[in-house]
Amino acid sequence: MAAAALFSQSCRRISLLLLIISLTLAIAAGLYHGFFSRPTRPKVIIYGPSELSDPAKQHSETCPLPALDNLSNIIRTLWAPLVLPITAPEFVTAGGKVKKLPPPEKLVQREPLGNRLLILDLDNRDFSDDGGIFAKDLPSWDRLSMQSAGFLSHYLYASIHGYSYKFLRVPKYKDRAPHWSKVIFTKEMLKEFDMVITLDYDVMFPNPHVPIEWLLNYWQIGPDTLVAMAQDPNRQPNYDVRGNVNVNTGFIISRAGNLTQRLFQDWAECPSEKRYKGCAKWKNELFHEQSGFSSFVRYDFLDGFSVDTHPNYIKTLPCDEANGTPLVADWGCSGQLVRHYWGHKKLTNEVFASNVMSAFAPLIVQNAYKKPGIVVDFRNKVLDGAQVLDHV
Template sequence: MAAVALSSQSCRRISLLLLVISLALAVAAGLYHGFFTRPTRPKVVFYEPSELSDPAKQHSGTCTAPALDSLAGIIRTLWEPLVLPITAPEFVTAGGKVKKLPPPEKLVQREPLGTRLLILDLDNRDFTDEGGVFATDVPSWDTLSMQSAGFLSHYLYASIHGYSYKFLRVPKYKDRAPHWSKVIFTKEMLKEYDVVITLDYDVMFPNAHVPIEWLLNYWQIGPDTLVAMAQDPDREPNYDVRRKVNVNTGFIISRAGNLTQRLFQDWAECPSEKRYKGCAQWKDKIFHEQSGFSSFVRYDFLDGFSVDTHPNYIKTLPCDEANGSPKVASWGCSGQLVRHYWGDKHLTNEIFASNVMGAFTPLLVQNAYRKPGIVVDYRDKVLDGAQVLDHA
């Protein structure tokens, strides 16, 4: 039995290593796809969960490649050594900024949320053109659209940290811009999950190893917080009806609860003017649901509360940390922790590649150049004609 178990363990290690190398080389080739011809797509075979958990198959001693429908688990295994602990005192961002948590007694999230946290994408577009996530032909790296790169980066991030992930293909409103569907479906998901992170496709996590729980601790988004959003750049046209800077709804952190349900209910009904007279103008006028929240909801929610009287209920995150990107750093929005590429949406592909290679590169170096038997050092030898000699 010991021999069989050892054989099975070796097979799993070999399979995992082969998968790492294959995926890393595929991504690396994609980064320089102008110099390569497009490879032939392999045939994809999916296995039933019962097959994957069959002890007879696990301990048969036969080496088989991991099934693709277990990819989320494989991703989490690969990134696990790199993931920042949720109570780590500090870390350095991709841009070199040092971020520190509050003292231990002020931390709001000490345990992982796991599948109780949802990373949520939603859209009403088809995405069936070449490079789209719903195209008939599965996209290759060199055809991947910027929207698909964004969505895939969100799935990758959820897999790294063991979160739930959903993509909702939503209907359109008859009387308002499709952007408003974000509000009602976030509200619905909050009935199933403790925390929902709602994202636009062009919102990216530049530090993919940093979990949401760490960010909750850093921004002090505790159980009493209903919703948190980043401030927009402090410049035209990003002002509400009171000339206060808007919040941006491309990245929304929401915590479940009855009060949150009430807030989202009022927000979704804002254009109907049941509570907020004048909100109907944002049915189709930019910035739609963002303007409705910024100009009305945050000043009057839960029967008279406001962002000023109850700042813990609605958290406004710094633009420099949770909005924008390095290209608009001069606007005070460099996206240190969360980036929103509203000005350079095509860069989603680049950041997605960076997320992937950020984990594969150290793994490849560790396996190729830090283990005995692969690297052979002849630098203490002497070359003489056709001979390799020891020093005299």
Template structure:
């Protein structure tokens, strides 16, 4: 089926959803439980229909990144996923900040593009990615630990979400999918993250201070892929309890010291998990993703991390707005061109005619 066929498919809605709020204070983030459905309820279907012609098939043999590098999947018999995981995947946002100022996602004044704040752009892009591919989406408004940095809450709530979903993808607000048309299943195939993998995270740049106590480069917990199972529950439990030092002497230093839970995992947990396993003896359980593919962004290319699939704007969080803008327009531009200029009956071609005053005449020389 061609992209034009998909655009003409009966599954694509032909009516435009009308979003009207009589009272802005009761907007989409303040709707009462059990309220009647509104036009907002159709937005996930609209998003999927818009992106349908662009979504990369799960088993597509190759994909070319924005910077022109061709990435190839393993041979078909070696693929891990050939069918969509759907709602078994949860894209997880988690934060304990209020985000109630103008331009934030929980403001009583619905953000407009002109006042959208950086974290909001990141969160909305994660929701967009989930809707494009039919995944579940959750935003956890987390409480704060009384004795440690708020970053630690991502560990315990990822663990809890793994009781409900097969795969949980936890993302910081400044981490975004650079190519949202690429489904997670394709990435799992490409990175060879099979069912035995408990957790996967990208490496940090090879530069100070991104090394653990053994002088090995840290993993970055701003993008976590975790897969459900008893072993994963145990791993995340040990990780969340690391600062208690019942299992990991010296881990308490990471309660409030950067990089908090990330350093605790990198310096302690990955070297001793599941009763004596380590990342070196059992690398199939803890997977590292190349930094250039799932960390950093083009403006810090000198770090070796350009975020070909997942970008993490740790040094300039305001760039999330530009990334979100690119995500939307990169998808809409080819669709609009297809719809406006490639459909029969839209463009009328008079170039072979002759204009004479108020007349449009046939060209006698043709």
């Protein structure tokens, strides 16, 4: 009996779909070859139907699938011609805003960070329900949860640019909200990577072709910057104990180093009040670790430094560029470069779809309508009854 006959109808459909997609991506990559001057692309290996029955290449006992262990390489190959060079003078955002880099002599990042940069997701929830990333069965697109869409968009973004990606299933605290684990585990990951980008699931990159390195140049986040976070909307309840606008910890850029380790240690211990009296309030009250940083840490870190005396150590990014969405543009937070869907979390599915199709749709057009022999043009002819006649 053929191996395919052992699968259920749905499994065979999934297997065939993945194979078709893989072949399409590989072909599309070839079409784009030479479009830009790029480093050598990763090798892409596609497994065929005859290998579906190989136990070594099966990812599920109930539904064996084509092995796509190199999917991240396929993604990177697909997006390679679209990726913005890290020193490109300007680009136009998804919303039509023109963003320009500083003069060449002021650029802070000229080389790709590659896998030395980590895109970090972390959570202590199960996500094992239907549509979750840890569900027993692979989720179908129409049932994909909003959290899954957010996490998958982060993996996609990391794959596009060759960054490392980790999802940490973190433990719970005995005495405080789970949000505080973000501080501890970012600190730990900074011992392994040069830079860590820590994200909430509802934080998305609306321009997935724009690398972090370009953003570092744009925001001038140089080697002396320890952390960078976006400002919150300038409205209630987003104020710290001094009446200043909070920063938002849904999107954190952190650079490895001894000073950063010290800053994160003080931040993690904030609710214990070893250094910051009054911080225990934020163990379980909103906005948890965000309020702890905004009200205490940024005003006293590294023994007397503050965001005012050393703004190069803690960068506050504009809300309009690194927080919010176009739906709250009147708040001054339209998310031009990084979006945070705190008020519209269910839109993560839509944004993830847009991220994927930003590269895939042009390639489908290229394959379907730009190749000889597919489109036949009869517009220079005329019809006469049942006959097609040359135009006179």
